[in-house]
Amino acid sequence: EAGVVQSPRYKIIEKKQPVAFWCNPISGHNTLYWYLQNLGQGPELLIRYENEEAVDDSQLPKDRFSAERLKGVDSTLKIQPAELGDSAVYLCASSLDRHNEQFFGPGTRLTVL
Amino acid sequence: ILNVEQSPQSLHVQEGDSTNFTCSFPSSNFYALHWYRWETAKSPEALFVMTLNGDEKKKGQISATLNTKEGYSYLYIKGSQPEDSATYLCAFLRSNDYKLSFGAGTTVTVRA
Numbered sequence: 772e773a774g775v776v777q778s779p780r781y782k783i784i785e786k787k788q789p790v791a792f793w794c795n796p797i798s799g800h801n802t803l804y805w806y807l808q809n810l811g812q813g814p815e816l817l818i819r820y821e822n823e824e825a826v827d828d829s830q831l832p833k834d835r836f837s838a839e840r841l842k843g844v845d846s847t848l849k850i851q852p853a854e855l856g857d858s859a860v861y862l863c864a865s866s867l868d869r870h871n872e873q874f875f876g877p878g879t880r881l882t883v884l
Numbered sequence: 885i886l887n888v889e890q891s892p893q894s895l896h897v898q899e900g901d902s903t904n905f906t907c908s909f910p911s912s913n914f915y916a917l918h919w920y921r922w923e924t925a926k927s928p929e930a931l932f933v934m935t936l937n938g939d940e941k942k943k944g945q946i947s948a949t950l951n952t953k954e955g956y957s958y959l960y961i962k963g964s965q966p967e968d969s970a971t972y973l974c975a976f977l978r979s980n981d982y983k984l985s986f987g988a989g990t991t992v993t994v995r996a
Contacts, residue, residue: 774927804984813888813973813986814928827983862928869982872918872930 773797775876777863783882789851792879796844796865803840804873805848806862814862820846821869850881858883888976890987897964897994904960905990907974911955915979919948919959922989923970931959931972964994 776795784790796803802821806814817836819827822843831838835854840846850857860880864873889908897903909917916935922928932941937952945962961968971989978985 811988813975813988815986816983819983827981864928870916870977872933873984874930875920875927877927 775863775865775874777861777876777879779879780877781880781882783884784853785884786855787852789849790853790881791850792848792861792863792881794846794848794863794876796846796863797874800865800867800874801843802866802869803846804862804864804866805838805846806864808860808862808878810859817848819869853881853883855883857881888974888985888987890972890974890990892990893988894991894993897961897992899964899966899994899996901964902960902962903964903992904958905972905992907957907959907987909955909957909974909976910978911953913979914952914976915982916977917950917952917957918975918977918984919957920973920975921970922973928973959990961992964992966994966996968992969994 778793804819805817807817808814817831818838820840823840838848860878862878863876866873891906918933919931920928921931932948934950939950941948947960950957971991973986973989975984975986
């Protein structure tokens, strides 16, 4: 069974440019998560979807970040415009529901110059 | 922001030696405690999901205990091998909103 797929794996952009990350969760997983991981820290939740509904986006900086999960499957996370401080690893994860273990993708390492 | 603390931040172990490290978390609104292993260049992988006070779980030479009343969990590695080198993350799942909050991790390096 395929795991959580993310693309791209690496992205280098200049500040003020837009960037988008894509995630395909494990088939049948209702809950999808986007995390931000800075060096030396644990992942921090940006947004959690249950099916197509964003049920927790309290940590998402809404002035520049947006996300969508069309049809409750794939999801896209966008940053526009990117800032230097956005350089980090962006992880996508999915789970059967909000109670269960999470399965993580390989992450996208973003570098903003 | 929940305080999920892990210690030590890093440790070095000789191959064959055993080791353990700690995760502390809030003792209120507890739903579950997750442990994940994150090897370099790979995805984080779930080791254990623990829900009951006094729980003990084992997977190969790795085991974990849980004390929800005092808010801590221990992860043990018996007879460490180089392939056990990874960052071990614990995460606290809160019962009121099911938000998973991670600690910063303990990075284990096993020397051959």
